[in-house]
Amino acid sequence: MFAKLFRSLKNLTSSDVAMDLGTANTLVYVKNGGIVLDEPSIVAISTNGNGEGHVEAVGLEAKKMYGRTHAGLETIRPMKDGVIADFNMTNLMIITFINKVMSRFWFLRPRMVVGVPTCITQVEKKAVIDAAKMARVREVYLVEEPMAAAIGVGIPVHKAEGNLVIDIGGGTTDVAVTALSAIAYGESIRIAGDEMDEAIARYVRLQHHMNIGIFEAERVKIEIGSAYPLEKERTTEVKGMNIKTGVPTSITINDSEIREAMREPIASIVLVVLRALEKTPPELSSDIHSNGLYLTGGGALIRGLDKLIEERTGLRTYVPDEPLLSIVKGAGAVLDNFSEMRKVCIN
Ligand SMILES: Nc1ncnc2c1ncn2[C@@H]1O[C@H](COP(=O)(O)OP(=O)(O)OP(=O)(O)O)[C@@H](O)[C@H]1O
Ligand SMILES: [Mg+2]
Numbered sequence: 001m002f003a004k005l006f007r008s009l010k011n012l013t014s015s016d017v018a019m020d021l022g023t024a025n026t027l028v029y030v031k032n033g034g035i036v037l038d039e040p041s042i043v044a045i046s047t048n049g050n051g052e053g054h055v056e057a058v059g060l061e062a063k064k065m066y067g068r069t070h071a072g073l074e075t076i077r078p079m080k081d082g083v084i085a086d087f088n089m090t091n092l093m094i095i096t097f098i099n100k101v102m103s104r105f106w107f108l109r110p111r112m113v114v115g116v117p118t119c120i121t122q123v124e125k126k127a128v129i130d131a132a133k134m135a136r137v138r139e140v141y142l143v144e145e146p147m148a149a150a151i152g153v154g155i156p157v158h159k160a161e162g163n164l165v166i167d168i169g170g171g172t173t174d175v176a177v178t179a180l181s182a183i184a185y186g187e188s189i190r191i192a193g194d195e196m197d198e199a200i201a202r203y204v205r206l207q208h209h210m211n212i213g214i215f216e217a218e219r220v221k222i223e224i225g226s227a228y229p230l231e232k233e234r235t236t237e238v239k240g241m242n243i244k245t246g247v248p249t250s251i252t253i254n255d256s257e258i259r260e261a262m263r264e265p266i267a268s269i270v271l272v273v274l275r276a277l278e279k280t281p282p283e284l285s286s287d288i289h290s291n292g293l294y295l296t297g298g299g300a301l302i303r304g305l306d307k308l309i310e311e312r313t314g315l316r317t318y319v320p321d322e323p324l325l326s327i328v329k330g331a332g333a334v335l336d337n338f339s340e341m342r343k344v345c346i347n
Contacts, residue, residue, distance in 0.1 A: 082171035
């Protein structure tokens with residue numbers, strides 16, 4: 001009886017949270033509860049003539065409104081290129097998401113581990129911490145996203161051993177070498193999934209004289225996009241608007257066209273991996289040669305990207321089962337084993 005009561009009390013008091021605050025998606029893990037939230041990082045606000053805004057929706061609801069807004073309604077992606085582009089909106093988004101998962105535990109003040117971009121400035125760090133505090137979070141710990149990703153895929157980051165992780169998100173691609181609970185070497189570029197969507201939209205405009213929305217471009221990327229020639233051709237219908245006539249129209253497009261469209265951003269990503277390998281100190285580099293590379297983030301799901309990276313680097317490249325969840329899983333692992341893992345946090 002007492003044991004049961006103690007257990008349920010313990011469950012209640014360990015409602016600490018971990019968050020992956022991404023450009024494209026925000027995910028939240030609750031200790032003992034698993035991943036409880038996975039929503040796009042989007043806020044919809046209505047504006048009156050005086051420039052005052054009122055929040056209409058956040059996350060999934062806001063994404064539905066994207067591109068379908070009118071003069072008085074605007075959708076914002078407050079995190080752009082992996083950094084906080086709009087402080088107030090990021091703040092509001094964090095508060096909304098935390099409140100959403102914590103409403104059952106309104107009487108508790110949780111601890112939070114949050115994954116942040118490697119290039120985060122002091123001002124941005126403070127913004128994240130302030131937002132969490134406003135959502136009644138008791139203690140906030142920041143962990144760099146590639147470190148969280150490495151932990152999430154099961155790399156023993158505390159060992160005196162080098163491992164290389166490539167995290168391809170919406171806004172940024174991070175390449176990081178972890179060793180002894182720290183990032184021994186890191187590179188970050190603002191070229192990732194969003195850039196590929198834009199490249200696809202640009203290609204369709206130039207080659208097929210058709211304007212397509214950014215989410216339509218993303219759908220095409222997910223359905224038929226690839227980094228390496230496929231064994232079997234893939235095609236999809238693309239809907240947009242004819243540039244000259246302004247009339248809605250559609251075309252069928254195949255994987256080789258989309259591969260061509262995505263060639264430049266993918267080449268930039270491969271280049272940054274090669275550069276990181278070149279600049280990594282020799283001891284760590286020899287570990288990486290035996291351990292291989294790990295690919296995480298939504299970009300890891302691009303068909304054949306692992307194969308292309310293997311071909312260019314000559315190193316085995318692994319993609320975990322759920323690469324979109326690596327960072328939140330890693331941040332969750334820090335929370336679960338806080339006393340041993342807190343040294344990976346940067347504040
Ligand atoms: N199956 C797929 N194939 C290709 N790309 C995909 C797939 N699924 C998701 N993506 C892309 O992955 C990106 C989102 O990945 P992720 O959620 O890791 O980014 P994020 O963490 O929000 O961004 P960042 O790390 O840059 O802040 C988007 O560009 C999305 O289009
Ligand atoms: Mg990310």
